[in-house]
Amino acid sequence: MADMLVNLLKLPPLTPLLQDLRRAGVVVRRAAPYEIGRVRRFVERHFTAAWADEISVGYANKPVSVFLAIREGDVLGFAAYECTRRGFFGPTGVEERERGKGIGKALLLAALHGLAEMGYAYGIIGGVGPAEFYASAVGATLIPDSTPGIYADPLSDTDPRDGEAPPR
Numbered sequence: 156m157a158d159m160l161v162n163l164l165k166l167p168p169l170t171p172l173l174q175d176l177r178r179a180g181v182v183v184r185r186a187a188p189y190e191i192g193r194v195r196r197f198v199e200r201h202f203t204a205a206w207a208d209e210i211s212v213g214y215a216n217k218p219v220s221v222f223l224a225i226r227e228g229d230v231l232g233f234a235a236y237e238c239t240r241r242g243f244f245g246p247t248g249v250e251e252r253e254r255g256k257g258i259g260k261a262l263l264l265a266a267l268h269g270l271a272e273m274g275y276a277y278g279i280i281g282g283v284g285p286a287e288f289y290a291s292a293v294g295a296t297l298i299p300d301s302t303p304g305i306y307a308d309p310l311s312d313t314d315p316r317d318g319e320a321p322p323r
């Protein structure tokens with residue numbers, strides 16, 4: 156999984172994408188701390204517990220560095236930045252049946268504009284993923300020799316001690 160670099164000084168505008176989605180009933184906005192549990196359940200159901208953990212620290216940033224896409228109060232997707240490392244975008248995900256409608260791109264741009272507002276000139280997309288999506292949406296380019304990156308030496312998916320009684 157390589158990293159990708161994005162020039163934040165040349166980001167496409169976000170407002171037209173937000174307006175198009177809003178006309179289609181989808182709102183892209185910053186997440187709020189009082190929604191942590193609800194969003195966590197969405198990320199665990201559709202993606203992984205590790206991603207839910209990763210974005211949880213974004214709620215401690217001010218402003219919160221997690222964006223949500225919602226329709227009629229239901230979460231459809233999320234994107235986070237400035238979570239595992241400074242200047243990094245990710246993770247992100249859109250519920251499978253909602254893909255291909257421009258939601259992922261709007262979430263990506265909202266988060267990258269958030270990075271730009273923090274003062275970064277370049278952002279890093281950590282451990283991609285769908286490189287073509289990032290290349291076509293924001294002109295991201297692969298960073299040479301960026302594997303393994305920040306997600307090296309992961310824990311296994313299963314904990315052999317799961318289900319054991321806690322020590323007394």
Ligand SMILES: CC(C)(COP(=O)(O)OP(=O)(O)OC[C@H]1O[C@@H](n2cnc3c(N)ncnc32)[C@H](O)[C@@H]1OP(=O)(O)O)[C@@H](O)C(=O)NCCC(=O)NCCS
Pocket residue numbers: 245246247248249250253254255256257258259260261281282283284285286287288291292
């Ligand atoms: C990647 C992801 C967030 C894209 O969300 P989405 O809502 O389907 O994306 P959009 O509809 O905004 O697509 C924007 C453009 O990217 C293209 N695109 C979307 N997913 C793509 C993919 N996996 N590969 C190549 N191109 C892709 C679309 O065709 C569209 O192109 P267009 O503007 O020319 O029409 C979504 O597929 C997803 O959740 N994937 C699983 C999780 C994941 O891989 N996350 C990234 C980890 S690094």
